[in-house]
Amino acid sequence: MNDEKILLVTGGSRGIGAAAARAAGREGYRVIVNYVSDEKSAQQVVSDIEKAGGRADAVQADVGQEKDILRLFKTIAKQYGRLTHLVNNAGIIGRAGPLADADPAMMRAVIDVNVTGAILVAREAVKQMSTARGGKGGAIVNLSSMAAILGAPGEYTWYAASKGAIDSFTIGLSREVAKEGVRVNAVSPGLIETDIHAAGGQPDRLERLAHLTPIGRAGKAEEVAAAILWLLSDDASYVTGSNLRVSGGR
Numbered sequence: 613m614n615d616e617k618i619l620l621v622t623g624g625s626r627g628i629g630a631a632a633a634r635a636a637g638r639e640g641y642r643v644i645v646n647y648v649s650d651e652k653s654a655q656q657v658v659s660d661i662e663k664a665g666g667r668a669d670a671v672q673a674d675v676g677q678e679k680d681i682l683r684l685f686k687t688i689a690k691q692y693g694r695l696t697h698l699v700n701n702a703g704i705i706g707r708a709g710p711l712a713d714a715d716p717a718m719m720r721a722v723i724d725v726n727v728t729g730a731i732l733v734a735r736e737a738v739k740q741m742s743t744a745r746g747g748k749g750g751a752i753v754n755l756s757s758m759a760a761i762l763g764a765p766g767e768y769t770w771y772a773a774s775k776g777a778i779d780s781f782t783i784g785l786s787r788e789v790a791k792e793g794v795r796v797n798a799v800s801p802g803l804i805e806t807d808i809h810a811a812g813g814q815p816d817r818l819e820r821l822a823h824l825t826p827i828g829r830a831g832k833a834e835e836v837a838a839a840i841l842w843l844l845s846d847d848a849s850y851v852t853g854s855n856l857r858v859s860g861g862r
């Protein structure tokens with residue numbers, strides 16, 4: 613099929629990525645659900661998409677590893693043809709705490725996944741999408757965070773810095789490939805109900821902070837997914853280089 617929409621969601625096994633993958637499945641995208649270690653959750657997302665009448669596959673790859681990214685894109689090219697859409701979502705925060713107490717290896721891992729990984733994934737995607745390189749064009753949505761603006765003091769400044777990098781990268785890449793049929797946008801979620809807070813050692817984070825948001829509650833992964841799906845879609849055909857806050861006014 614020539615007009616097939618082929619979407620890669622990095623970190624599509626849980627949280628925001630899983631919600632975006634499920635929504636995309638319903639919208640007729642053929643979805644590649646990437647995960648790093650939670651195969652069961654990835655297979656569950658695939659099965660949910662298939663049960664709803666869509667098509668999906670799970671592919672393991674650590675986006676913190678260049679060789680894994682290259683293998684992932686090789687698999688995509690071989691099995692599905694050229695990628696047309698990307699949700700550049702996989703991300704980690706490390707262990708919450710003040711910078712002075714932070715483990716350098718932990719912070720390096722965050723930068724490896726959130727910055728280097730996201731940039732290398734986008735690089736491979738652009739090579740497949742760009743009309744200047746034989747592609748059909750496409751759309752990329754990078755997952756940033758309100759932390760890029762708020763700075764996450766006392767929690768994870770290195771993570772905030774990693775998302776600041778994503779904001780700059782989104783602007784630059786969007787302008788670089790705008791004439792090559794590729795739109796590049798970012799979504800900046802606020803406090804969203806996913807496993808990421810517990811992974812950072814703060815399982816009660818949303819309970820403590822959600823009521824402080826102007827809207828008075830934490831957001832759901834599905835509410836972020838809706839914004840992502842709009843930016844991927846042709847309804848956003850004149851939108852590139854933008855950064856959409858999905859943060860309840862935070």
Ligand code: NAP
Pocket residue numbers: 622623624625626627628629646647648649650651653673674675676701702703704725755756757758759800801802803804805806807808809811
């Ligand atoms: P999550 O629930 O913790 O899920 C993380 C996902 O990323 C999982 O699918 C995980 O795969 C995958 N992943 C982690 N490291 C990976 C790696 N090295 N390679 C490939 N996949 C990897 O996270 P989330 O809250 O949905 O966050 C998704 C994105 O939104 C992140 O970029 C995050 O920074 C951003 N964000 C989240 C919030 C929030 O409040 N939740 C706010 C702002 C921004 P496995 O299942 O295999 O572990």
